[in-house]
Amino acid sequence: MTGDLLLGQTLGFTGDPFAAPWEEVAVHRRRGGVLVDRGRIRAVGEADALRAAHPQARVHDYGQALISPGFVDAHMHYPQTPIVASWGKRLIDWLNGYTFPQEARLANPAVAGEAAEMTLDLAVAHGTTTLASFCTIHLHSADIFFEAAAARGMRVVAGRTCMDRNAPGDLRDDPRSAHDESHTLITKWHGRGRATYAITPRFSPTSSPEQLEALGALWAANPTCLMQTHLSEQTDEVAWVRELFPDARDYLDTYERYGLLGERGVYGHAIHLEPREIDRLAEVGAAVVHCPTSNAFIGSGLFDMGLARRLAVGLATDTGGGSSFSMLRTMAAAYEIAQLRGAALHPAELMWLATEGSARALHLGGVVGRLAEGAEADLVVLDLASTPAIAQRAARAESFWDMLFPTIMMGDDRAVLSVWIGGREVEEERP
The missing domain is CATH 2.30.40.10 (Urease, subunit C, domain 1)
Incomplete structure (x- = not known):
């Protein structure tokens, strides 16, 4: 040889x-x-x-x-690369003040292409060889990201973000278009080369029950896809979910009741979980993703790394809410947050999280990382x-x-x- x-x-x-x-x-x-x-x-x-x-x-x-x-970044937003390290917002204000205006710019395919190329170049420069990204509601935003990754030979996970409420009009879709355009992208990209498709409701506040139900049906029909979303990132977000879904047992139930809880589900942040939510995530074998620089940067809270004893836990930059493209810096932030919760993560645990742990969360264990x-x-x-x-x-x-x-x-x-x-x-x- x-x-x-x-x-x-x-x-x-x-x-x-x-x-x-x-x-x-x-x-x-x-x-x-x-x-x-x-x-x-x-x-x-x-x-x-x-x-x-x-x-x-x-x-x-x-x-x-x-x-x-190579490092595996299990949760990020390539459209937000141009707004990384923007000042002074919490989650809902961040979305309205920075994220939504920036994502609207990706209606222009040239802007989407520039963001995809820049993101992948920055990731590789920092030693990241696989990343899982949210795209925007624009079908071409996912096409462009997958194409840019394929040109580099990179293994990536991505999906068209779905939102039909509580977002600007130019960033809203509807249950039918969310389902059909996601299906088109699954047919085109899932399992092609080194691409994995993730069905991607942003989070339950920006999806109506009808859209969540449509995406749950899509996942049931395409069970080898991943499903990525956000869960219990900030306390005011959790309170908002209670208002929007008064009949739900908790935040996780807003996904579970519509078929969006499963073994191949990947839930970003997961800081403010209820005991029932932890139990259900563990029962189905779902993964959560720790985003420590983001959690600190926009004041979300302190992730409990003790969850790694029961759940698959990945590690992620969450750029652009996260403030660094470096998984080294992300490991450092994970160490610091664990210290604030009374635990000192060993370097072996940190390196595992940034490689095999994140790969396992994305159901790529043994493939990469x-x-x-x-x-x-x-x-x-x-x-x-x-x-x-x-x-x-x-x-x-x-x-x-x-x-x-x-x-x-x-x-x-x-x-x-x-x-x-x-x-x-x-x-x-x-x-």
Whole structure:
């Protein structure tokens, strides 16, 4: 076998560090290697053994840098990239003041194309190789995003956002168009290349019961699709849902009663959950996604990482409500929020959340986010001494984890030495 052999430190997992002690499931090799060929990982092991077994492979020696699965961003909004880090709003004000005006601009396909290209370029520059995005109500916004991802060979999840109330007139659809246009996109994109379609009601306040019911029927007819939405992000949002759905038992019930609760459901934020909601999410095997920079930036609250003992939990930037495209910064924010709740997440748990955990939440476990034979070869190589501040701290490290943690807490795109997508190094493809 020829292929490419990446050498450096490697980090993978044999299991979930929230279900077993991290020491038992984290696999670090100080001098490891990853053999890549025809878009997949063909072997992971000790560097010397792999070099001896595959003498014809092209060698890429990254020294003490860390080879990891590419990061998986499980919840974001590509149309909002131009408004990232806008000042001073809570959720409903953010939507009305920033999000809706920006999403309306994507009625112009050229604006949508610019946002998609910019978002994917920024993601890759920060080591993210898979992301799950909301689009806008415009059918072409999903087409354009999937096309831009396909041109890069990226695995992505996305869906046309559906809203038929409590939104500006130029951003409202109706139950029929939401169903039919989503169906058109499913037929065109779901399972094509590296694309997964997610049926996408923004959240129950912007969908009538009739629209939620139509989308529930669509999901029932297309059960291999994901369904992504928002759940219990802010307390005033939860109160609004109670007003809009007075007969519902809780926020989650506004989805459940219309067929929008299931194993392939992915629910963003999930901060202010009731005990019944947690129980039902666990019973059906649904996933929730932690968006820590967004939750802090717009004052949503403190996610309970203890949910990872019962639920599949992904990690996400939630740009543009989130304030960074970096999954390193997102891991740092997750650590800080967990500290405020009295828990110190280990670097192994943080790295797992940003790779295998997010992949599992998107039902891509074992496909991406995993450093193991047979997984798709999406990789990021991290310089663990990328800035003077990080380098001086890493130089004093007494263990690998002590060396990695400063990059998690202080790293950014400067830490990204190389990105591989589908077994090809991105830098080598740039003009």
